[in-house]
Amino acid sequence: MTNPQILKFVDKLQLFIENKELIKLTLGGKRDQSSDLKKLIVTAVELKKGYCLNFVYRHNTKDITKNYEITEGIGMVTIALENDFLNAELFSTNENISLNILPNGKAKLKTTASTLQTTVTFAHDKSKERLINPHENIYLRELGISNVNWEIRREMSDKYKQINQYIELLAPNLSELSAIENLHVVDMGSGKGYLTFALHDYLTNKLKLNVKTTGVEFREDLVNTCNSIAQKAGFDSLSFVKGTIEKAELQKINLLIALHACDTATDDAIYRGIKSDAELIVCAPCCHKQIRKAMNVSNELINITRFGILKERQAEIITDTIRAMILEAHGYKTNVFEFISLEHTPKNVMIVGRKTSNKKTDKEQIVNNIAVIKKLYGIEKHYLETLLEI
Ligand SMILES: C[S@@+](CC[C@H](N)C(=O)[O-])C[C@H]1O[C@@H](n2cnc3c(N)ncnc32)[C@H](O)[C@@H]1O
Structure with a gap:
């Protein structure tokens, strides 16, 4: 006959599952010291077939994962408590319950306040x-x-x-x-x-x-x-x-x-894409050293290149503008946008070029427009131009 404390514990598990309050259940303290199974972790998961229990059987060198329907899963927990484990911790959004089975077969249940509130909020974040x-x-x-x-x-x-x-x-x-x-x-x-x-x-x-x-x-x-x-x-x-x-x-x-391919590696990548006639080219450039070094301003723009960080930002803008224009010159409809907020990564500009069959692309005009930008900033060549021999 199943120990009444185990039955009470399992009843609580069932209640938490029904109320969708279960965070997780862990079973440990193996009964058979020679067993390879160290721990069992159970969580509730929403699958296509409905709400289920996910079991992770933690062995010495591997994890085995299985999903069970709720009733079957609860039965599996009862069996594991009777045969394999001496301790169990049940975490819910309301309370935690621990079960300790003593060597003499008696068992103790203890209820404490919930400690894992935040984990469930994240795990069940379906917003x-x-x-x-x-x-x-x-x-x-x-x-x-x-x-x-x-x-x-x-x-x-x-x-x-x-x-x-x-x-x-x-x-x-x-x-x-x-x-x-x-x-x-x-x-x-x-x-x-x-x-x-x-x-x-x-x-x-x-x-x-x-x-x-x-x-x-x-x-x-x-x-x-x-x-x-x-x-x-x-x-x-x-x-x-x-x-x-x-x-x-x-x-x-x-x-x-x-x-985030470094410096001119982005140009090498774009070059490979253009040469392969890739239908879609997507890059998020990383650092921009080549153009910064190549800039040599001696005209009325000189003051806006005086301050290091601002010069660097202009170098970034020029580098990526010319990349986008070169893609356009090669028949790519090109967009440049921020792809993720700066709190996640400072490297957040994305250039996307989609190959079009637009025969009207005026390559010569675009190349001339690039030349105007380069002249303003005293730049001889953009590295991507060198690769493409423009
Ligand atoms: C900043 S990591 C970005 C990794 C990945 N693309 C991402 O965004 O998570 C740049 C990676 O490109 C590799 N890399 C840089 N230049 C390369 C090159 N010329 N050829 C091959 N790999 C390169 C580096 O070793 C590095 O792993």
């Missing part, structure tokens, strides 16, 4: 439906953005927001790519891969496109880590290659992404 859903999203967990319960880790919430804002911004342009068969997406300077994974996830799982994604990165450690995460996530058509933006060997690119 904004995100395009990248953390639930059972393996790469987010492997990248450290979510925890074992698929909740966004507090310290990574900015990164998570940034990823979502980035996908939200790109989404209207991405649907235009759906007509392309065997879409090839290349992320130049993919780094830790946060945005590469999210984009691949969105294109394959939300838009159901047939996509091959390649991350190009010269740091071998990052390439290896990202490839191993891609494997764990089951993303067969996502891979990372060690190479440089300038020279990596790549097949035809349809969508080129370069986010």
Whole structure:
């Protein structure tokens, strides 16, 4: 017969679930010391099929995750308390309940005030439906953005927001790519891969496109880590290659992404996109050293380049304006905008070029207009012009 204290504890669990007050349940203190199972963590989750219980069985070297319907899940908790664990902590928005089963079989229940109020607010924050859903999203967990319960880790919430804002911004342009068969997406300077994974996830799982994604990165450690995460996530058509933006060997690119690639690496990426006739080029430039050094103002603009930080900002504006104009000269309808608020990252300008079949592009006129800007600021060449031999 089940210990009455265990039954009371399980009744409380059921009540918290029914009232949607459950934050989490943890079971620990293994009964059998030789068992590989150390801990069990249970949370309530909203799935397509309805409200369920998510079980994370924590073993010495791995986590195994399972979802159970509510009644079945409560039964599993009762069995685990009778056979596997001696301690349990139940956290709800109202109160916490602990259960300790003693070696003589007796059990003690203790109720204390709730301590995890804030966690549930975040875990159940449905105020904004995100395009990248953390639930059972393996790469987010492997990248450290979510925890074992698929909740966004507090310290990574900015990164998570940034990823979502980035996908939200790109989404209207991405649907235009759906007509392309065997879409090839290349992320130049993919780094830790946060945005590469999210984009691949969105294109394959939300838009159901047939996509091959390649991350190009010269740091071998990052390439290896990202490839191993891609494997764990089951993303067969996502891979990372060690190479440089300038020279990596790549097949035809349809969508080129370069986010925060340093200094002229953004130009190298744009160059590769233009040369590959990419349908969409998206970049968020990083630092802008080349034009700042090349500026040599000796006319009436001299005073507005006197102050270091203001000169730097002008260098940024000139660098990105010329990049956008060069894209236009090559038949890209180009937009430049802020893509995320400055509280998340100071590097927040995004340049998006969409290839058009507009035959009216007056390349010569645009090149002349660029020359006017360069003359004003005493600039000889923008690095991207050098690459394109304009
Ligand atoms: C600031 S990180 C940005 C990473 C990622 N795109 C993001 O936004 O999260 C820039 C990455 O580009 C890589 N990188 C810079 N220049 C590169 C080049 N020429 N070729 C390949 N990788 C490059 C760096 O190693 C670094 O990982």
